[in-house]
Amino acid sequence: MQRIRRALIDLRRGEPVHLADEAGGSLILALENLTEARLEQALGLATGAPSVLLTAHRAEALGLDGQTGEGIAVAVPKAGLMETARQLARGRDARPTGATVRPLTEGERQALGLARRATLLPALLAIASDPDHDRLAGEIQRGEILSIDRRDATRFFSDSGRHPERVSEARVPLSGAEQSRFVLYREADGLLEHVALVIGDPRQWPKTPALRMHSACLTGDLFGSLRCDCGEQLRSAVHAIAEEGGGILLYLAQEGRGIGLANKLRAYGLQDAGLDTVDADQLLGFGEDERRYEVAAAMLDDLGISRVRLMTNNPGKIAALEAAGIDIAGREAVHGALNRHNARYLTAKADRAGHWLEEVFADSAADGDQR
Numbered sequence: 247m248q249r250i251r252r253a254l255i256d257l258r259r260g261e262p263v264h265l266a267d268e269a270g271g272s273l274i275l276a277l278e279n280l281t282e283a284r285l286e287q288a289l290g291l292a293t294g295a296p297s298v299l300l301t302a303h304r305a306e307a308l309g310l311d312g313q314t315g316e317g318i319a320v321a322v323p324k325a326g327l328m329e330t331a332r333q334l335a336r337g338r339d340a341r342p343t344g345a346t347v348r349p350l351t352e353g354e355r356q357a358l359g360l361a362r363r364a365t366l367l368p369a370l371l372a373i374a375s376d377p378d379h380d381r382l383a384g385e386i387q388r389g390e391i392l393s394i395d396r397r398d399a400t401r402f403f404s405d406s407g408r409h410p411e412r413v414s415e416a417r418v419p420l421s422g423a424e425q426s427r428f429v430l431y432r433e434a435d436g437l438l439e440h441v442a443l444v445i446g447d448p449r450q451w452p453k454t455p456a457l458r459m460h461s462a463c464l465t466g467d468l469f470g471s472l473r474c475d476c477g478e479q480l481r482s483a484v485h486a487i488a489e490e491g492g493g494i495l496l497y498l499a500q501e502g503r504g505i506g507l508a509n510k511l512r513a514y515g516l517q518d519a520g521l522d523t524v525d526a527d528q529l530l531g532f533g534e535d536e537r538r539y540e541v542a543a544a545m546l547d548d549l550g551i552s553r554v555r556l557m558t559n560n561p562g563k564i565a566a567l568e569a570a571g572i573d574i575a576g577r578e579a580v581h582g583a584l585n586r587h588n589a590r591y592l593t594a595k596a597d598r599a600g601h602w603l604e605e606v607f608a609d610s611a612a613d614g615d616q617r
């Protein structure tokens with residue numbers, strides 16, 4: 247676990263990590279922050295063939311489907327490596343013509359999983375290594391470069407590391423919901439923290455309390471971004487819950503539908519260039535929604551809540567929370583207003599992800615706005 251945590255940080259810092267797997271082993275580097283100097287250093291340590299690892303989502307977006315499984319490894323020549331790798335990782339129309347494309351090994355699949363947990367762009371450079379000949383072995387022995395085993399990663403991805411533990415709590419009166427408590431949870435692997443906002447006195451709650459499960463959106467929640475409806479949903483949910491005598495809001499650390507703020511901003515750039523929110527995420531290498539809700543269900547369990555009325559327009563949240571063992575007694579809409587900056591985003595949520603947003607568009611039409 248400790249080694250994997252360090253691997254996440256090394257990758258985030260742009261440093262190489264050695265991955266030992268069935269194919270022998272390779273030196274792995276994140277492509278989003280790769281520099282020429284770092285690349286040269288890596289090529290001096292591991293001397294085998296380089297390849298770029300991409301997720302199936304990105305492979306499909308580049309038109310490489312059919313052979314992808316959970317992702318692909320594209321063999322890249324050493325000449326012009328930096329530019330080719332960058333194109334494969336970030337380019338809009340990167341076409342590895344003539345390049346050998348093969349499915350990922352299990353270890354490479356885990357490596358891409360680590361990049362996602364580190365909320366990096368899920369695109370890695372892998373340089374095959376021969377531990378008996380390369381300089382790499384010495385660096386690993388000296389502790390300069392971390393070596394991880396595929397099995398370490400498998401253990402890390404098992405759910406036990408994500409179990410949330412209650413850390414601290416306090417009374418925090420909110421405007422419109424004066425009787426509120428913040429309860430902070432930390433996942434067992436120490437990486438993420440989530441908040442349960444307990445509104446009102448649980449002894450006086452409605453029999454089946456309302457739950458808003460809200461994913462972090464720094465731009466919307468804190469700054470009132472007009473690109474999405476998050477800020478309004480957050481505040482209106484707190485008010486509505488307080489009005490009816492109390493309930494729960496879970497504030498979950500899954501910014502950008504789980505892809506992280508850096509990637510969300512990259513996705514915004516692609517949306518400004520014409521893609522919708524789903525296609526933008528896919529081009530970056532992500533699925534249409536990367537969030538999971540087992541941790542939220544475990545927080546509810548800790549709070550003694552097993553049955554709720556869920557405040558959402560997202561059918562996926564209902565299904566996921568039910569699958570995680572929470573009884574959903576009903577669904578309540580929670581809307582933000584349509585504006586010219588979020589119309590395309592909300593339209594894509596409705597049309598592509600099946601969110602129930604008819605009322606938002608109807609209200610806006612009644613007000614005479616343009617969709």
Ligand SMILES: Nc1nc2c(ncn2[C@@H]2O[C@H](COP(=O)(O)OP(=O)(O)OP(=O)(O)O)[C@@H](O)[C@H]2O)c(=O)[nH]1
Nearest residue numbers: 460461462463474500501502503513523558559560
């Ligand atoms: N990847 C990506 N994430 C976005 C974009 N716009 C907003 N988000 C994120 O989407 C999430 C929205 O969270 P929620 O409001 O809880 O969820 P929802 O799926 O909209 O469902 P409900 O609001 O419950 O109906 C937040 O994590 C935002 O940061 C975008 O264009 N791309």
Ligand SMILES: [Zn+2]
Nearest residue numbers: 463466474476
């Ligand atoms: Zn938002």
